[in-house]
Amino acid sequence: MAPVIAAGGSSAFDKIGYWSPNTASVDWCENNYVVSFYVAEFWNTFSNIACFIAAALGVLLFPGNERRFKFLFTTFVFVGLGSVFFHGTLRHKMQLLDELPMLYSATIIMFILVEAKYGPQGKWFPALLTAWIATTTFIFSTTGGQLQFYTFQSTYTFLQFAMIYLLRVLHVQQRAIHGPNADVSILIRRAFATAFFAVTIWLIDLRLCEFVNGVGARSILKWNPQLHAWWHVFSAAALYHATMLIEYYHYDVQGRRPYVGWWKGLVPVIRLANQHPKGMLAH
Template sequence: MAPTTASFDQIGYWSPNTASVDWCENNYVVSYYIAEFWNTISSLFIILLGELGLYLCPTKERRFKVAFRTLSIVGIGSTLFHGTLRHKMQLLDELPMIYAATALVFICVETKHGPRGRWFPISLATWLLLTTIFVSITGGKLQFYTFQASFGVLQLAIVYYTTVLHIQQKATVLANGGQNNSTWLIRRAMGVYAFAVTIWLIDLHLCEFVNGVGPNSVLKWNPQFHAWWHVLSISGVYFTTLLIAYQHYVAKGLQPTIYLWKGFAPALTLDAARLQKAAKLN
């Protein structure tokens, strides 16, 4: 977190800060109207990837509409939070992150175990309601670590299910004459996200050494690690969501394959004949 220095205490349009965390970007340095300029600008990339994923999704299933659109909402909330450092805007950033991760857990569980019945989404919705209330009414370190614990549990569940599904489906895909593209996806998803978490932790716990100001900083300029966290983490989440979609389509027998849209953005395509047959059955 940001240390208490004159640089971080600059007054701006949205002052005073009421959020439970102040990241390692010097506040109101670039603009009087934007608390953390680079963190705000980088949040727009989250919106972009969320909408791109929705646009490139090969089917119109509601679960993937929710998954990708919720990522866009995370980007909007992140933009408002870092632009103002206000508590209410922080909730618009953090709560959609929990909702997006929960949507992915729901898809993973149903891909692994099949439809669970109404009790499963109702249980998830109840848990989300209680988490929303608790995160909203608490403040300070309690609020911050409650959110991190909730989000962390969801992330671990996603890692577990995607890994297990990858191992189970690998042989099945090859046996059916398909290409095992999921190895490419899972390596990039976990590799990019692991690196993103590393720089997030540096930004959070070692700010005084990397902020470019103050006597303890070993750098003469701030590398804006949290802004890079936005870019890298949403890239990892995009890869992960694509991996989950891939595993979902494999389970449905649709033979998904990966291609690069416009030569740079990974996306999925499905076997047309199998997709048409599945549509008739539904």
């Protein structure tokens, strides 16, 4: 088995379970098979409900019919399912079901943002992205251990920074045309805050596990706060808010006068001028 990146100081307290031994390239800070003999990381598995909620809200509150957004929301579902399989088993093949949909969703986001900024690119652009997806799928399916882990993380991080850059460019461009928008500013602040917090606790869970696992001699806590599970919650929130920004700019450059509505006074939703809000979900 390829070397596994294990959150330090925690693996000694793991138990043997139904899916043992672990073959994934990373083992997180949650102790394995503590809650259930059949679920390797119970809380990391359960917390993926946040991803399903984000996907459901995206589908139900989406104001348009474009296939690109339908595909995007579908990948959110597969990200959640893949993460359930991965954290529930800590098997390498299940890890791929977690990571590959993340790359697919990020690639679809790049497609939407590039065309929002530069206009339709023709058939060559989706063909290029399809080739990119095929290449990354092959690479991540045929590697393991630290090589697979760091290759995936660097690729996904690159896509995230590219998304942030394009969102920033679109924001400056459209603000110069329409002026400041308070609701859009709220979306930006929420997306940034939840993403920053999510990445912070993800890094703590991975790199400082021995100090926060609640069981090791060096732990400063008496209980494990399950930071990777909270990463799922806050990253899903960040993804949802970022997607609302993407929707907003997608329609704004088309001149369809989008605006930010608030479902139940809390959840942001993009609506279009002169369009009746969808069904029972309207606020």
